Amino acid sequence: MTVSQIDEEVAKLLELKVQLGGDEGRHQFTLKTAKGTRDYNPKQMAIREKVFNTIISCFKRHGAENIDTPVFELKETLTGKYGEDSKLIYDLKDQGGELLSLRYDLTVPFARYLAMNKVTNIKRYHIAKVYRRDNPAMTRGRYREFYQCDFDIAGQYDPMIPDAECLKIVHEILSELELGDFRIKVNDRRILDGMFAVCGVPDDKFRTICSTVDKLDKMSWEDVRSEMVKEKGLSEEAADQIGQYVSLQGGMDLAERLLQDAKMSQSKQACAGLTDMKQLFSYLQLFQVTDKVVFDLSLARGLDYYTGVIYEAILTQTGPVPKAEEGVSVGSVAGGGRYDGLVGMFDPKGRKVPCVGVSIGIERVFSIMEQKAEASAEKVRTTETQVMVASAQKNLLEERLRLTAELWNAGIKAEVMYKKNPKLLSQLQHCEDSGIPLVAILGEQELKDGVVKLRTVHSREEIDVSRAKLVEEIKRRTSDV
Amino acid sequence: MINLGMASLRLYAGLVGCRSGSCARSLRTLSGMTVSQIDEEVAKLLELKVQLGGDEGRHQFTLKTAKGTRDYNPKQMAIREKVFNTIISCFKRHGAENIDTPVFELKETLTGKYGEDSKLIYDLKDQGGELLSLRYDLTVPFARYLAMNKVTNIKRYHIAKVYRRDNPAMTRGRYREFYQCDFDIAGQYDPMIPDAECLKIVHEILSELELGDFRIKVNDRRILDGMFAVCGVPDDKFRTICSTVDKLDKMSWEDVRSEMVKEKGLSEEAADQIGQYVSLQGGMDLAERLLQDAKMSQSKQACAGLTDMKQLFSYLQLFQVTDKVVFDLSLARGLDYYTGVIYEAILTQTGPVPVAAAQNGAGEKAEEGVSVGSVAGGGRYDGLVGMFDPKGRKVPCVGVSIGIERVFSIMEQKAEVRKGDGRETLCG
Numbered sequence: 080m081t082v083s084q085i086d087e088e089v090a091k092l093l094e095l096k097v098q099l100g101g102d103e104g105r106h107q108f109t110l111k112t113a114k115g116t117r118d119y120n121p122k123q124m125a126i127r128e129k130v131f132n133t134i135i136s137c138f139k140r141h142g143a144e145n146i147d148t149p150v151f152e153l154k155e156t157l158t159g160k161y162g163e164d165s166k167l168i169y170d171l172k173d174q175g176g177e178l179l180s181l182r183y184d185l186t187v188p189f190a191r192y193l194a195m196n197k198v199t200n201i202k203r204y205h206i207a208k209v210y211r212r213d214n215p216a217m218t219r220g221r222y223r224e225f226y227q228c229d230f231d232i233a234g235q236y237d238p239m240i241p242d243a244e245c246l247k248i249v250h251e252i253l254s255e256l257e258l259g260d261f262r263i264k265v266n267d268r269r270i271l272d273g274m275f276a277v278c279g280v281p282d283d284k285f286r287t288i289c290s291t292v293d294k295l296d297k298m299s300w301e302d303v304r305s306e307m308v309k310e311k312g313l314s315e316e317a318a319d320q321i322g323q324y325v326s327l328q329g330g331m332d333l334a335e336r337l338l339q340d341a342k343m344s345q346s347k348q349a350c351a352g353l354t355d356m357k358q359l360f361s362y363l364q365l366f367q368v369t370d371k372v373v374f375d376l377s378l379a380r381g382l383d384y385y386t387g388v389i390y391e392a393i394l395t396q397t398g399p400v401p402k403a404e405e406g407v408s409v410g411s412v413a414g415g416g417r418y419d420g421l422v423g424m425f426d427p428k429g430r431k432v433p434c435v436g437v438s439i440g441i442e443r444v445f446s447i448m449e450q451k452a453e454a455s456a457e458k459v460r461t462t463e464t465q466v467m468v469a470s471a472q473k474n475l476l477e478e479r480l481r482l483t484a485e486l487w488n489a490g491i492k493a494e495v496m497y498k499k500n501p502k503l504l505s506q507l508q509h510c511e512d513s514g515i516p517l518v519a520i521l522g523e524q525e526l527k528d529g530v531v532k533l534r535t536v537h538s539r540e541e542i543d544v545s546r547a548k549l550v551e552e553i554k555r556r557t558s559d560v
Numbered sequence: 561m562i563n564l565g566m567a568s569l570r571l572y573a574g575l576v577g578c579r580s581g582s583c584a585r586s587l588r589t590l591s592g593m594t595v596s597q598i599d600e601e602v603a604k605l606l607e608l609k610v611q612l613g614g615d616e617g618r619h620q621f622t623l624k625t626a627k628g629t630r631d632y633n634p635k636q637m638a639i640r641e642k643v644f645n646t647i648i649s650c651f652k653r654h655g656a657e658n659i660d661t662p663v664f665e666l667k668e669t670l671t672g673k674y675g676e677d678s679k680l681i682y683d684l685k686d687q688g689g690e691l692l693s694l695r696y697d698l699t700v701p702f703a704r705y706l707a708m709n710k711v712t713n714i715k716r717y718h719i720a721k722v723y724r725r726d727n728p729a730m731t732r733g734r735y736r737e738f739y740q741c742d743f744d745i746a747g748q749y750d751p752m753i754p755d756a757e758c759l760k761i762v763h764e765i766l767s768e769l770e771l772g773d774f775r776i777k778v779n780d781r782r783i784l785d786g787m788f789a790v791c792g793v794p795d796d797k798f799r800t801i802c803s804t805v806d807k808l809d810k811m812s813w814e815d816v817r818s819e820m821v822k823e824k825g826l827s828e829e830a831a832d833q834i835g836q837y838v839s840l841q842g843g844m845d846l847a848e849r850l851l852q853d854a855k856m857s858q859s860k861q862a863c864a865g866l867t868d869m870k871q872l873f874s875y876l877q878l879f880q881v882t883d884k885v886v887f888d889l890s891l892a893r894g895l896d897y898y899t900g901v902i903y904e905a906i907l908t909q910t911g912p913v914p915v916a917a918a919q920n921g922a923g924e925k926a927e928e929g930v931s932v933g934s935v936a937g938g939g940r941y942d943g944l945v946g947m948f949d950p951k952g953r954k955v956p957c958v959g960v961s962i963g964i965e966r967v968f969s970i971m972e973q974k975a976e977v978r979k980g981d982g983r984e985t986l987c988g
Contacts, residue, residue: 085605092602094679095593110708110948113692116662118705121716124658145637149629149737150663150694150721170685171694174725179626181663181684192631195623203634208663212687224662425623464655480753480878487653487764488880494655497749497757513655 090175115213115223121461126448130256131206131228134439137252138204138230141244146203148188150210154178160187160424162286162383167211169223181210185229186384186421186436193233193432194425200234202241206441222442231436233422239355242388242417243362245437249392249413250368252439258394258412258447263371264328265390266378267356268416270337273349274376277342278320280313286383287311292325293379296393296411300325325377331360333374352387359388380414387417388435394447412440460514465557468495469506470521476500478521482531486519489550491557493519510536517553628726628736639971643769644719644741647962650764651717651743654757659716661701663723667691673700673947675896680724682736694723698742699897699944699959706746706955707948713747715754719964735965744959746945752868755901755940756875758960762905762936763881765962771907771935771970776884778903779891780869781939783850786862787889790855791833793826799896800824805838806892809906809934813839838890844873846887865900872901893937900940901958907933907970935963 080088112118119127157168157180164183171179182188185205193201206228213221230248232241246263253261271292272285280288291306298306300322307313307321324343327333334356337343344350356374363369380389394410415437422432452459468483476499486493494515496506503520510518520532520541530543533552544552625631632640651658670681670693677696684692695701698718706714719741726734743761745754759776766774784805785798793801804819811819813835820826820834837856840846847869850856857863869887876882893902938960945955 080608085608089602089605092598092605095598110704110950111666112662112708113664113666113690116664118662118708119660120709121657121659121714124660127660128658144634145641146634147632147637147640149625149631150723151626151629151737153624153626170687172683172685174683176725177626191623195625195631196633201634210663212689224664427623461657462655463652476750476753477878480756480875484760484879487760490653492653492655497745497747497753499750 086175089173093174113223115221117222117224122452122459123445123449125459125461126452127445130441130444130448133255134228134252134441135204135206137248137255140251141202141230141248143202143204143230146189146192146205147207148182148185148192148205150208151179151181152188152191154180156191156425157183157187160384160421163290164211164381167213169210169212183211184209185227185438186231186418189229189231189233189436190421190432190434191425193422193434194430198233199432202230202232204228204230226441226445228439228441229436230439231434233432233434235433239358239362239388242435243359243366245415245435246359246363246372246390247366247368249390249437249439250366250371253392253412256444256448258444260395261371261392261410261412262373262395263368263390263392263413264373264375264378265356265359265388266375266380267352267388268385269348269352269387270356270376271379273346273352274321274324274343277346277349278324279317280321284311284313288313288321289379290381292321292377293381295325295377295379296391327376328373330369330372330374331357334360355388380416384418384421385416386419389416390414390437412443413437414440458514462494462513462515463492464494464513464515465492466494466517466519466553467506467510467515468493468519468521469501469503471503472522473500475521475523478526482519482521486550486553489554491550491553507536517556519549519553626736628734630735630737635975636968636972639975640968643964643967643971646768647741647765647964648717648719650761650768653764654715654743654761656715656717656743659702659705659718660720661695661698661705661718663721664692664694665701665704667693669704670696670700673897673944677724680726682723682725696724697722698740698961699744699941702742702744702746703944703957704948706945706957707953711746712955715745717741717743739964739968741962741964742959743962744957746955746957748956752871752875752901755958756872756879758938758958759872759876759885759903760879760881762903762960762962763879763884766905766907766935769967769971771967773908774884774905774933774935775886775908776881776903776905776936777886777888777891778869778872778901779888779893780865780901781898782861782865782900783869783889784892786859786865787834787837787856790859790862791837792830793834797824797826801826801834802892805834805890808838808890808892809904840889841886843882843885843887844870847873868901893939897941897944898939899942902939903937903960904934905936907935935966936960937963 151171154170155178158165161168161183168183169181171181185207189203189205192198206226208224209227210224213223230245232245234241246265249263271289275285275288276282288307288311291303291311294306295303304318304322307318308315320342327337329336334353338350338353338357343353360369360372360374363372378389378391380391391411392413394412415435417433417435419431419433422434423429466486468479468486470479479495483493483495494509496509507518509515516536518534518536520534522532525532525543528543529546531546531549532541533544533549534541664684667683668691671678674681674696681696682694684694698720702716702718705711719739721737722740723737726736743758745758747754759778762776784802788798788801789795801820801824804816804824807819808816817831817835820831821828833855840850842849847866851863851866851870856866873882873885873887876885891902891904893904938958940956940958942954942956945957946952
C-alpha cells in the first residue's frame with residue numbers, strides 16, 4: 080500500500096465514523112476552555128487594545144511593514160527547529176491530508192515566508208498567538224496559547240545598525256508602556272561560545288551548557304554550577320572558570336576589557352563578538368538608550384538559532400503586586416537576537432538572509448496592566464459610546480430610534496435601550512455602569528419645542544439644545560474630552 | 561473478540577486486494593463496524609504509514625503553507641487594516657464590546673452543533689491530554705462564553721480566523737483558514753429592536769466600504785417553516801427541503817424543484833406550492849399581504865413571523881435603511897440553529913472588474929459555491945446558549961457575520977485595477 084492509498088482509506092474510515100455518529104455519544108455540558116487557554120473579556124480586550132496601539136505605533140514609527148501567516152504550518156516546516164522544545168509542539172490529527180502543527184513562534188514562519196517569497200530585505204512586525212503544550216506541573220500559570228509580538232529586520236546590512244535599532248525599539252516601547260524601570264541585558268552567542276571554548280567546555284556540550292547558563296536568571300549560581308557538573312557532566316574546573324566570567328556586567332568598557340583578557344582573547348569567535356559589542360554600544364549612545372542597556376555575560380537565551388547578539392529586557396520593579404509564581408525570570412518582558420542561519424535552512428539553494436529581531440512578552444505586559452487597572456480607582460471603559468438616547472416618558476421608542484439613527488449617520492457613537500418604555504433611572508444607570516458621558520433625553524414637550532435635553536452624566540447638568548444643533552454640540556463636547 | 565478479528569480480516573482483505581473504486585464498495589458492504597473498530601483500523605493504517613516513512617521520508621525544503629491557507633503580505637495587510645478599521649468603527653459606534661476566545665475548543669464543545677458540516681472540523685492529535693478541535697465559527701464559542709460566564713446581556717463583536725477542512729474538489733478556491741467578523745446582541749429585549757440594529761450595522765458597513773450597490777434579503781425561519789407546513793411538506797422533511805430552497809441563489813427554480821422532488825422525495829404539488837411563494841419579494845406590504853393570504857394565515861408560526869417582519873420594517877424605516885432591504889421568501893440560509901429572522905447581504909454589481917475574470921486569481925471567488933455576491937449573513941438563534949447551560953437557561957441572540965475574505969478580495973482587485981491602468985498618481 081502506498082502512502083496515498085493509506086490516506087484515502089483513512090479518510091473513508093473517518094467518514095464512516097461520522098456517519099455512525101462518531102464521538103458524538105457523550106452529550107455533556109462542556110463549560111470550559113481548553114487547558115492553558117482563556118477567553119479575553121471586554122475589560123481585558125480594552126487593555127489589550129491600548130497596549131497593541133502603543134506597540135504598533137512604535138513599530139510604524141520605525142518604518143515596519145506588517146505580515147500575517149497561518150496558525151498552522153506543515154509539520155515538516157517546524158521539525159528540527161526547536162531542539163528539546165519540539166515535544167511542546169501541538170500537532171493536528173492525521174485526517175488523511177498533510178501533517179500539520181500549530182506554530183510554536185513567529186520566527187520560523189517568518190523565515191519560511193522569506194524563503195518562499197524570495198524576500199531578501201524586509202522590516203516587519205507580526206502580532207499573533209502561538210501555541211506550546213507546556214507541562215502544567217512545571218510552569219504553573221503559563222498559558223499554552225499566548226500572544227507574541229515580533230519585530231524583525233531581515234537583510235544584509237552594515238553590522239550592528241539594525242541590531243541597535245531593535246534595542247532602541249524595545250527601549251521606546253517599554254518606556255511608553257510605563258511599566259516601571261527596566262534593564263536590557265545584551266550578550267552575544269559568539270562571546271558565549273568563545274567563553275565556553277576557552278574555559279574548556281567540550282564542543283559537543285556547548286548547547287547543553289548554554290541551556291544551563293540560561294537558568295541563571297531564575298536559579299542561583301550554586302544550583303547552575305551543580306547542574307553543569309552533576310547533570311551535564313562538565314568538569315569542575317571548567318564550571319569554575321565559567322563562573323568567573325558570567326558574573327561580569329558593564330558597558331563598552333567591559334567589552335574592551337575582555338578583548339584584552341588573556342584567556343578570552345584566545346578565541347577568535349569571542350573577539351569578533353566583542354568587537355561588534357563595542358560597535359553596538361557606540362550606536363546605542365547615538366540612539367540615547369545606554370542608560371538602560373547592560374552587557375551581561377550571564378545572558379544565554381534558550382533558542383538554538385541565535386548566531387550573534389542576544390538580548391533580554393527585564394522589569395526591575397514589578398509594580399504594586401509581585402508576580403512570584405510565573406516560573407520565568409520574574410521581570411522578563413522582551414527578548415531577541417540575531418539569527419543569520421535560519422532562512423538558509425528553508426532555501427533550496429541554502430541562500431542566507433541575515434535576520435535580527437525582538438519579541439515583546441505581551442502576556443506579561445497585559446498581566447501588569449490588568450493589575451494596575453484593578454488597583455486604580457479609574458474604571459476601564461469597554462465601549463466608546465458617547466451618547467445614550469433616552470426618554471422618561473412612555474411611547475417614545477420611535478422618536479428615540481429616529482434620533483439614534485440621526486446620530487449614527489453623523490458618526491456619533493450612540494446607544495438606545497431595546498425597550499419600548501424603559502425607566503429613566505435604568506437608562507441613567509446604564510450610563511454610569513458603562514461610563515457613557517452624555518444622555519440625550521426626549522420628551523413630549525421637547526419634541527414640540529424642537530429641542531433635546533442634553534445631560535452630562537457625571538455632573539447631572541442639563542441644557543436644552545435645538546434638534547438642529549444637537550450633533551454639533553455633542554461633537555464639540557466629546558472632542559474636549 | 562473473535563468477531564472483531566474477523567471484521568479486521570475482512571477489512572484488510574478488501575483493502576489489500578483492491579485498487580480504486582472497489583475499495584469503497586467493500587467498505588460499504590461491511591455492516592456492523594463500530595466506532596471503536598474504525599478507530600482501531602485507522603490507527604493501524606496510520607502506523608503502517610509511519611513505517612512506510614509516512615510523510616517524513618521526503619526531506620525536501622518545505623516552502624509552502626498548508627493547503628487552503630495563505631500568508632498576508634504587507635500590501636494585503638494594509639488593505640486588511642483599513643477594512644478592519646472601518647468595520648470596527650461601525651461596531652463601536654453602536655456600543656459593542658470586544659471579546660476573544662481560544663483558537664481551539666474542547667472537541668465536545670463543538671460536537672453536535674454543525675450537523676452535516678461536522679466532518680469539516682479540524683481535530684488536534686490526541687497527544688495524551690484533552691481532545692481538542694479548531695473552532696469552526698465564532699458563534700458556538702460565543703454561546704459557550706455566555707453560558708460559562710453566566711452572561712445574560714451583551715453586545716459584542718469578535719474578529720478572528722476560523723477553520724474548515726473544505727473538500728478542495730467541491731469548493732475550489734475556498735480557504736480553509738479565513739477571517740470571520742461577527743457582531744451579536746445577546747439578551748431578552750422587546751422584539752425586533754436589536755434585530756433591526758444588526759441590519760442597520762450591515763447597511764452602514766457595506767456603505768462605508770464602498771463596494772458598490774448591495775441588497776439585504778430578510779426572511780424568517782418561522783415564515784419558512786409555516787410556508788412548508790401549509791404547502792404540505794412533511795415535518796421530518798422541513799430541514800432538508802430548507803437546504804434545497806437555500807440553493808435558489810445559485811440554482812434555477814427548475815433545478816431546485818427537481819432536487820426537492822427527485823432527491824428529497826417531495827410531492828410535485830407541494831413543490832409547486834412552494835414555488836408560488838418563493839418567488840415573492842417586497843417590504844412591509846408583502847408581510848401584510850401574506851398575513852391576509854388564505855393558506856399562509858393558517859399557520860400560527862408563519863403569522864408570528866410575519867407580524868414580527870412588519871415590526872422589523874417599521875424600525876428599519878426609522879433607521880432609514882429600507883432602501884436596501886427586501887423581504888424575500890426564497891432566502892433560507894444553511895445553519896440549523898436559526899430560530900427567527902434571517903438575512904443575507906449581496907452585492908448587486910461587483911465593481912469595475914467583474915469577479916468572474918480569473919486573471920488576477922481572485923476569480924476563485926466565482927466558484928465559491930455560494931451566492932457570488934454574498935458579503936454578510938446572520939439571523940436570530942434563541943436556542944443555542946441553552947444547549948450549553950446545565951439548567952438549559954436560554955439567552956436569546958441575534959447577530960451577523962461579515963464575509964471579510966470576500967471584502968478583502970474585492971478591495972485587492974480594486975487596488976490592482978488602480979495600479980494597472982497607471983492612474984495611481986491620480987487616484988487617492
